Amino acid sequence: MFSTEASGRCWSATSRGERSRRWLMLAVLFLALPAVAASAHDELAIGITQFPATLNPNIDAMAAKNYVLGLALRPFTVFDADWKIVCLLCTELPSFENGRAVVTELAGGKKGVDLTYTIRPDAMWADGVPVTTDDVKLTYEVGRNKESAVANAEMYRQILGVDVKDDKTFTLHWDRLSYDFAAIDDFVLLPAHLERAAFAEPAQYRLRTLYATDPTNPGLYNGPYRISEIASGSYIVLEPNPHWAGPPPYFKRITVRAIENTAALEANLLSHTIDMVAGEVGLPLDEALAFDKRHGSEFNILYKPGLSFEHVDCNLDVPALADRRVREALLVGLDRDTLTKTLFAGHQAVANSFVEPQDAGYTDDVPHYRYDPKRAAQLLEDAGWHTQPDGARANSDGKTLSLELATTAGNRSRELVEQVLQSQWKQIGIDIRIHNEPARVLFGETLLHRRFDLAMYAWISAPENAPRSIFRSDEVPSEANSYAGENLGDYKNPEMDRIIDALEIELDPGKRKVLWAEAQQLYATDLPSLPLYFRSDAFILPKWLTGLRPTGNQAPSTLWVTDWVERQ
Amino acid sequence: MIRFTAIRLVEIAAMVVLMSFVIYALIGLMPGDPIDLMMGADPHLNSADLARLKTLYGVDRPLFERYLAWAQAALHGNFGYSRLFAAPVVQTLLPRLGNSLILLGSSFVIGFALSLGLGIAAARRPRTRFDAAVNLACFAGVSMPTFWLALILILIFAQGLGWLPAGGIGGAGNSGFGDWLRHLVLPVATLTIANLGGYTRYVRAAMRDALGQDHIRTARAKGARETRVIWHHALRGALVPIVTILALSFGSLVSGALVTEEMFAYPGMGKLIFDAVMGNDYNLALAALLLATAVTMLANLAADLAYGWLDPRVSYR
Numbered sequence: 001m002f003s004t005e006a007s008g009r010c011w012s013a014t015s016r017g018e019r020s021r022r023w024l025m026l027a028v029l030f031l032a033l034p035a036v037a038a039s040a041h042d043e044l045a046i047g048i049t050q051f052p053a054t055l056n057p058n059i060d061a062m063a064a065k066n067y068v069l070g071l072a073l074r075p076f077t078v079f080d081a082d083w084k085i086v087c088l089l090c091t092e093l094p095s096f097e098n099g100r101a102v103v104t105e106l107a108g109g110k111k112g113v114d115l116t117y118t119i120r121p122d123a124m125w126a127d128g129v130p131v132t133t134d135d136v137k138l139t140y141e142v143g144r145n146k147e148s149a150v151a152n153a154e155m156y157r158q159i160l161g162v163d164v165k166d167d168k169t170f171t172l173h174w175d176r177l178s179y180d181f182a183a184i185d186d187f188v189l190l191p192a193h194l195e196r197a198a199f200a201e202p203a204q205y206r207l208r209t210l211y212a213t214d215p216t217n218p219g220l221y222n223g224p225y226r227i228s229e230i231a232s233g234s235y236i237v238l239e240p241n242p243h244w245a246g247p248p249p250y251f252k253r254i255t256v257r258a259i260e261n262t263a264a265l266e267a268n269l270l271s272h273t274i275d276m277v278a279g280e281v282g283l284p285l286d287e288a289l290a291f292d293k294r295h296g297s298e299f300n301i302l303y304k305p306g307l308s309f310e311h312v313d314c315n316l317d318v319p320a321l322a323d324r325r326v327r328e329a330l331l332v333g334l335d336r337d338t339l340t341k342t343l344f345a346g347h348q349a350v351a352n353s354f355v356e357p358q359d360a361g362y363t364d365d366v367p368h369y370r371y372d373p374k375r376a377a378q379l380l381e382d383a384g385w386h387t388q389p390d391g392a393r394a395n396s397d398g399k400t401l402s403l404e405l406a407t408t409a410g411n412r413s414r415e416l417v418e419q420v421l422q423s424q425w426k427q428i429g430i431d432i433r434i435h436n437e438p439a440r441v442l443f444g445e446t447l448l449h450r451r452f453d454l455a456m457y458a459w460i461s462a463p464e465n466a467p468r469s470i471f472r473s474d475e476v477p478s479e480a481n482s483y484a485g486e487n488l489g490d491y492k493n494p495e496m497d498r499i500i501d502a503l504e505i506e507l508d509p510g511k512r513k514v515l516w517a518e519a520q521q522l523y524a525t526d527l528p529s530l531p532l533y534f535r536s537d538a539f540i541l542p543k544w545l546t547g548l549r550p551t552g553n554q555a556p557s558t559l560w561v562t563d564w565v566e567r568q
Numbered sequence: 569m570i571r572f573t574a575i576r577l578v579e580i581a582a583m584v585v586l587m588s589f590v591i592y593a594l595i596g597l598m599p600g601d602p603i604d605l606m607m608g609a610d611p612h613l614n615s616a617d618l619a620r621l622k623t624l625y626g627v628d629r630p631l632f633e634r635y636l637a638w639a640q641a642a643l644h645g646n647f648g649y650s651r652l653f654a655a656p657v658v659q660t661l662l663p664r665l666g667n668s669l670i671l672l673g674s675s676f677v678i679g680f681a682l683s684l685g686l687g688i689a690a691a692r693r694p695r696t697r698f699d700a701a702v703n704l705a706c707f708a709g710v711s712m713p714t715f716w717l718a719l720i721l722i723l724i725f726a727q728g729l730g731w732l733p734a735g736g737i738g739g740a741g742n743s744g745f746g747d748w749l750r751h752l753v754l755p756v757a758t759l760t761i762a763n764l765g766g767y768t769r770y771v772r773a774a775m776r777d778a779l780g781q782d783h784i785r786t787a788r789a790k791g792a793r794e795t796r797v798i799w800h801h802a803l804r805g806a807l808v809p810i811v812t813i814l815a816l817s818f819g820s821l822v823s824g825a826l827v828t829e830e831m832f833a834y835p836g837m838g839k840l841i842f843d844a845v846m847g848n849d850y851n852l853a854l855a856a857l858l859l860a861t862a863v864t865m866l867a868n869l870a871a872d873l874a875y876g877w878l879d880p881r882v883s884y885r
Contacts, residue, residue: 051835054654149624153617203624212654232653232663233835234737255740259833263719267734268833271726438846441598 041544041566043253047265047274048281051233051258055220056211057188058143058150063281063556068256070558071238072221075188076117078555083358083463085183088559089131089222090117093182103177111505112160113181116171122245125191126226127219133164138192142199149206155186178504179512180464185555194219224249224562234258247562254561262287269540270295276545279304279537280556286413288538289345300541303347304550307465308458308535309354312405312421314528316490318453320401325383327527330454331369333376333428339420340533343413347538351531353520354459354467358552360509361464361516366524376428385429393429402431406446407456409436414456417532421456448483450476450490458535459486463553464512466504467519471496471528491528543567569876573869580865587861588642589635591854595845596631625651627848638851648851652843657855661840665822665859667737668836671752671829672821675759680814683764687771688798691779702768709765718758718831725754735833755832759825763817770813774806781805807878815871819864823856 050064057069074089087093094100094115104112123131142148143156150156160173174181194217198208210217218226224244229237238254257274259265262283268274277283279302283291292301312330314321321327336350352369355362377387385393385401393401405421407414415436422432432454437446446452459470469475473492475485499519506512524531539550539557547563622628626637641648647657690702726734738744738751778784779802787801788794824838837856844853876883 053652056654059654146620147624149621153620157616206654207649207656209654229740231737231740231835232655232660233839234833235740237740257736257740257833259735260839261830261833264722264735264831264833267719267722267727268736271722271730271734273726273733273735 041275041542042251043255044251044276044545044564045255045257045274047257047259047268047277049258049260049262049265049283050281052236054206054209054212055215055227056190056206056209058139058186058190059148059206059209059211064258066554067278067280067556067558068227068236068238069188070223070556071225071254071256071561072223072227072241073188074123074223074559075186076184077182078185078559079183079463079551079553080555081549081551081557081560083360083551083553085180089120089123089189091120092118095182101181104173106175110175111177113174113177114171115174115181115184116165116169117184119168119170120245121168123222124241124243124245125193125219126221126241126243127217128243129191129193129219130167131189131222132167132192133170134167134192135189136162136170137164138196138199139187139190142190142195142202142205143187145199145202145205147203147205148199155184176505177507179507179509181507185462189222191219191222225254249562250565266291269299275542277538277540278557279539279550282540283538284411284413285344285347285536285538286416288540289347291540292538298543300543300545302539302541302548302550303536304539304552305347305349305356305358305534305536306552307356307359307461307463307554309351309356309461310348310417310456310458310532310535311351311354312530312532313447313452313455313457313489314530315450315452315454315488316528317450318403320385320403321453323383324527325379326385326401327530328369329376329379329383329428330425330430331527331530332372332379333430334421334424334530335371336532337371339417343416343420344533344536347536348533351533353524353531354470354529355516355520356534356552359463361513361520363513363517363520365517366520369524373428380429387429391426391429392431400431401429402433403453404433404435405454405456406435406437406442406452408439408442410438418456447488448477450488452488454530455488456532460554464516466500468500468504471519471523472500473497489528491526493522493526496522496526569873573873576869576872580862580869583865584858584862588639588854588858591857592635592638592850593631595848595850595853596634598848634850638854647855650844650849650852652847652849652852657851660852661837661855661859664824664835664837664840667834668824668838669821671755671834671836672759672825674752674756675763676817676821678756679760679763679767682760683767683771686764687768688775688803690768690772691775692798694776702772706765706769706772709761709763710769712762714758714762714825714827715831717761718754718828721754721758722831735831737834755828755834758828758831762828767813770810771806774809775802778802778806804878808875811871811874811878815867816864818867819860822863823860 048064048067050062052065052068053062054060055065055069057073076087076089077085077093078088080086085093092098092100094117100116102114104114106112119131119133125131140156140159140162143150143153158175160175163171163173165171172184194210198210199205201208206212210220215230216227218241221227221241224241224246225238226241227236228239235255235257238256240249240252257268259268259274265277265283269277282288288301314327316322340346340348340350349357352364353366380393380401384395386395388394395401405418407418418434418436422434425432442455442457447455447457469486471487471491473487473494475487476490477483477485477488496519499515499522503512503515503519506515537550539548541548544567545564546567547565548557549560549563550557626634638648649655650657650660653660686702690699693699722734725732732753733751734754736751738748784797784802787797792801822837824836824841826838826842828834829836829839837860841853841856841860843849844856
């Protein structure tokens with residue numbers, strides 16, 4: 001009885017408890033549902049530090065625009081993560097072997113090249129219109145027109161004409177034969193069915209292009225995604241292109257959020273407002289390293305060295321710097337290994353020349369200037385700069401060896417390096433006065449007019465990019481050339497001019513490698529500038545994301561977004 | 569009063585014209601132009617491209633010539649094209665203006681309402697613990713840097729508790745009104761807290777003065793209820809200095825709140841003006857700054873007119 005009663009009470013109690021537990025479980029399940037649903041990551045939010053000014057692929061050059069358009073537009077060719085030229089919108093790269101590249105004889109005995117490309121047969125704009133040679137013709141017309149505001153018009157000037165064979169095949173007639181003839185990375189197609197009307201008045205094109213007036217028009221995009229929503233200055237939403245014939249993209253929606261303040265960018269990442277930070281337009285390396293120390297275990301952080309060559313430009317018109325021995329003393333008086341290890345955790349490799357080690361033209365067979373303060377002191381003595389009782393150096397005229405070092409004000413990383421440089425050079429008796437300016441003043445005025453002694457900044461190049469603008473003797477900015485050219489130090493060496501000219505037209509990769517080696521050896525011998533390191537980008541990714549492969553070159557990782565998937 | 573208003577409007581118009589030239593000249597005198605800056609971003613750009621783009625964008629013409637061309641077009645309602653945003657200036661400006669009006673307008677209304685309550689309550693209980701606490705909080709609010717306050721709020725509510733987004737504006741991908749509102753909470757709270765201290769101190773001081781006036785004592789002696797004494801008699805007198813402060817703050821509704829916008833990645837007028845000035849975007853910078861100038865001056869005119877309504881002793885001559 002007791003037991004029955006007891007069991008009855010017990011049953012009754014169990015029943016109430018069971019019901020309560022069931023309700024509780026239901027409630028928990030209900031509350032957890034969104035979390036369960038959210039755990040399947042079908043949307044991706046990316047944080048970048050700039051908002052693209054324009055989305056027209058041929059107007060203005062901006063890293064943020066390239067990054068976003070990498071998701072939505074396909075260039076014909078591009079350098080991939082292995083720094084090899086690959087076709088994205090074409091079927092096959094032109095070569096002499098496949099007959100798509102044919103050398104031509106031009107007037108004056110000059111050689112040109114005809115290149116034939118075929119657009120992928122399944123390439124479509126996101127409004128369902130096929131990509132055709134009509135788009136090629138319009139793009140060429142826009143590029144050639146002086147009023148159309150296309151930034152890099154040099155490529156179009158070099159193309160003498162376009163012959164269309166059919167809807168998909170066309171030939172470009174180039175006025176020169178250069179080693180990188182197959183690469184037409186900047187030839188990004190405009191949709192003729194939409195943009196031709198906007199180009200009716202070329203001078204008004206930059207105002208009337210649909211990329212500015214109707215940027216969410218699906219017909220403007222031919223990549224795996226199309227831009228579906230834009231809040232200027234804040235975010236861009238991309239959704240899959242229904243007519244994309246390549247591998248299907250994994251994410252149903254990608255939101256690219258522009259957050260300029262890096263502290264706010266980190267906060268957004270930690271609060272999961274964004275899932276990742278783009279390396280191409282994200283946190284500077286020193287901030288990424290600090291973030292890595294604090295939260296590295298929560299994210300997958302990739303460091304990718306790239307083509308930004310950080311260096312100190314020497315103005316060779318300054319008498320002290322015109323002496324090569326002083327320049328070498330500056331270099332060997334600097335402990336670059338310790339500098340990069342201490343400030344950048346070794347993620348930015350010390351540079352021995354201006355060519356990045358991943359580049360096909362790179363050679364290690366150049367003079368390496370290791371930290372050697374004794375040699376630095378000897379070189380300065382030999383150059384006539386003798387130590388004074390106060391530790392400074394002066395020449396026989398009593399002139400102190402004092403130089404001004406400029407860089408971009410507000411760039412914390414550069415300002416840190418600058419302090420190291422100042423301190424180490426002081427130890428060998430060189431007085432450094434720091435004179436930093438905002439980027440617009442430094443690049444727009446001071447460097448162009450060559451009003452500096454030493455200037456620390458980066459040269460940004462492309463794979464196997466011949467150093468014409470930075471080393472050729474006719475590229476020194478002056479009033480005569482409207483202050484164009486980037487040979488800011490006034491470096492003039494006929495041998496370097498010869499190598500650059502030969503390099504640009506050498507088709508044989510083996511012979512080109514020899515020329516590249518000669519250029520690097522000459523640079524490392526002459527030391528027109530002081531090489532510091534190659535900058536790295538930090539990609540902060542969620543643990544669940546896989547497939548993202550930084551390129552380290554100018555091609556944004558977003559061009560291969562179809563490889564990005566959730567880790568299983 | 570009509571004559572007074574007309575004269576002031578003419579003065580405002582003259583000031584706007586003068587300011588347009590000063591702003592244009594100041595931006596023009598800054599070294600470097602936007603085309604030079606492009607060079608660093610694109611290794612393929614050469615000198616021919618730079619020269620062509622300079623001509624196309626008109627940056628190779630003398631400053632005064634460019635100003636006159638701009639002024640002529642502006643008189644016809646054409647404020648030109650923003651180089652930075654690749655869109656007409658008005659089209660660029662309006663969404664940002666809307667965002668700023670929402671952000672600053674909300675914080676202005678909330679901040680003013682709270683400061684009115686706190687300031688009056690503190691003025692009614694001078695030298696009490698409550699008054700001291702309000703004063704302390706006001707000083708804390710005034711002294712707190714906005715960027716720090718923003719970071720603290722982000723750390724607590726976005727990163728720590730995960731209740732609110734850390735920045736940006738909501739509504740991406742049709743996420744709705746609720747999402748839009750959630751994105752607004754932290755920036756509005758930051759600006760409200762930042763402004764609350766200042767406003768409260770003004771209200772408190774003005775109310776303290778007003779409550780000491782003879783007519784307040786007379787009203788009380790006549791048996792008026794305390795709420796009527798406060799809200800009808802004292803507040804009206806106290807509003808004159810408060811209106812001055814509010815009128816001066818009004819310009820910020822259209823000139824934005826740079827630090828808050830930057831910290832919360834909020835696309836408002838402050839960031840727009842900063843980017844336009846730094847990027848040598850003459851058309852955009854001019855339109856935005858002139859709008860801010862005109863609104864500030866019109867708000868001051870409105871304040872002057874309000875004095876007459878609030879205080880019958882004020883006359884317009």
